Amino acid sequence: MVDFSKHEQVVVIYPHPDDESFGTSGTIINFREAEVPVTYLCGTLGEMGRNMGSPFFANRETLPKIRKQELIDACQVLDMELVMLGYRDKTLEFESKDEVAEHLKKHIEKLGATLVITFYPPYAVHPDHDAMGEATFEAIRKMDQDKRPELWATAITNDRKDVLGEADIVIDTEPVFERKLEAIKSHRSQAEGMLNKMQESSNFKGEYENALQRLQYETFYRVNVDEVGS
Template structure:
């Protein structure tokens, strides 16, 4: 599927955690930015309850929130994406009032005049925060005037999602912009270092670039409509 990135006015990315944007959509963001399209990330939490503290450890439970906040800021700079932090609490998105979250997201989407929203596809996004944020984003768009709704691309990542949803509608090869995606991933040092060390075992002959490319080259989305 050939994608005309330049047709969009503004892309809004909605995920709950710092690093969701880098793993799932950084290459896509870079392609939009190279086409001159503004992109804004609405990030739900600071990921302050995450278990990864760096490898070797350089964070603890008290320092992790500020560290992950700065990592998020740095990652967004790497891919030239604007950032709005929504200040919800990590690992509690499923307990937030979904309509309240949706109303806030809808207001921001409308203020930014988004023509495309990228978010998680509930309930196929594994983590409770992922699914809760996706549900709120879907509700926000469903609540909009049908004539003003943006296009929606959604990440489905559960093991069974293709059996239920079918193959992704959009597959983006990020190889040509992968260095920028890798820079964004590496900005999340507390999260990525341990992962790269783990996958390097048995792949010692690969460069850091080629190792990361093996796992994160393609970004896939299902298109969603609200009739």
């Protein structure tokens, strides 16, 4: 059982708009209901994404503005603060890890984070996911040990349980699931395509129910950065 009220400030660090809603929004809602402030450090605007809505309502030129507004809307649903870090989508793996880590460290320390949530590299599927996770781990590694926040990491590769074992934290978001779905649907350009594909399937009901079940449970690993590779 997670005691959401024990933390003073939660900082969520992911690279894209919608990362926070699909994977962590139920957890965020639980922290906010416990009156714990949450801030999202979002790496990019997801401007190189391939999803343009279904049917299309975005194009390569308009997508950054649309995804920025979707992100703002989702953060309003989740009642959390938003900081846009200004990196370019699909290029985080080419940034200096040390420089990104210093950037993140400044934000983490300024906010007084007692918990940081990010991706677990290299078990996060997308190069941007892994790069942001690596930089976050390094940011915490750079901090004085007595000032380091607790670190939870999201792993999403199919082999994660074989390598890392069972997740340390499993949060059932069923009590707040309607708000989680509202946050996901705020990312209209990304979520509508997924829902439409399921609707077109001959097994729509089964696929939809399976998708909802996957979204209902949010899992995290507790990480000691001194025990993982740098």
